[in-house]
Amino acid sequence: MYIKEFTPLLVVILLLLYLCLVRWRSAKYKGQIGEKCVSSILSTLPSNYYLFNNIYLQNGTHSTQIDHVIVSPYGIFVIETKNYKGWIYGTKHGEYWTQNIYGVRYSLQNPIRQNYVHTRALQELLGVPLDMFIQVVVFMDKAELKGEQNDGVVYLSQLQDFVLSHSVERLTDEEVESFTALLLSSCVRDTNMEKRHILSVQQRIQERQRLIESHVCPRCGGRLIVRYGAYGSFLGCSSFPRCRFTLSLRDS
Numbered sequence: 538m539y540i541k542e543f544t545p546l547l548v549v550i551l552l553l554l555y556l557c558l559v560r561w562r563s564a565k566y567k568g569q570i571g572e573k574c575v576s577s578i579l580s581t582l583p584s585n586y587y588l589f590n591n592i593y594l595q596n597g598t599h600s601t602q603i604d605h606v607i608v609s610p611y612g613i614f615v616i617e618t619k620n621y622k623g624w625i626y627g628t629k630h631g632e633y634w635t636q637n638i639y640g641v642r643y644s645l646q647n648p649i650r651q652n653y654v655h656t657r658a659l660q661e662l663l664g665v666p667l668d669m670f671i672q673v674v675v676f677m678d679k680a681e682l683k684g685e686q687n688d689g690v691v692y693l694s695q696l697q698d699f700v701l702s703h704s705v706e707r708l709t710d711e712e713v714e715s716f717t718a719l720l721l722s723s724c725v726r727d728t729n730m731e732k733r734h735i736l737s738v739q740q741r742i743q744e745r746q747r748l749i750e751s752h753v754c755p756r757c758g759g760r761l762i763v764r765y766g767a768y769g770s771f772l773g774c775s776s777f778p779r780c781r782f783t784l785s786l787r788d789s
Contacts, residue, residue, distance in 0.1 A: 571620025579607065587607065587717045589724070591603075616652075621676060627649075632650070669707055757774060761775070771786055
């Protein structure tokens, strides 16, 4: 009798535990954990490094979400955080990278390309040359980077040393203060911004897919043609080497 009376309660508890597990495993939640780890490390930098976390910028109908930005005398660091595990393969110019977990493969957007888009949005806002920006992609230490070594792609445990290794002053104190103030005033703080950003990204993905299906390069507008490489056939832009867009045919 006692067990029967409490069976509904046990079901509710088990359901809540299951929902908590699903939330824990969700990509969004794992991403937030990764960003908090990076933010915690970056918060220990010297006082002349001005840190911004999870910022949104609006440019017309397009929005940009950037995980972390540091404005410092040694440059403006634009940081993309990836909380993945397993083996990670990818090249600088490839459209997608691959995550391999116990033989199961998943595609993810090229984080270097993602971060470059974020950097250009910041460049347009601040009006400074591209060489003033230092682009960084951070993977958690549980990931294992394989294949081609890409500049500016580091593990979490290497991040602080990587930032501090840039010791040549590029910006004056006045420029650092000016860019910091401009970034503070430009960050969108609307509570609905995340939803609008997600919708904007979905629309861009759909438009990109439409172009690819029409054999149009989504990066430069050139014509996509089938090419053959060491790892099989892929789509490449006819404007190569000016445009280095590639897409594996299994991802298209």
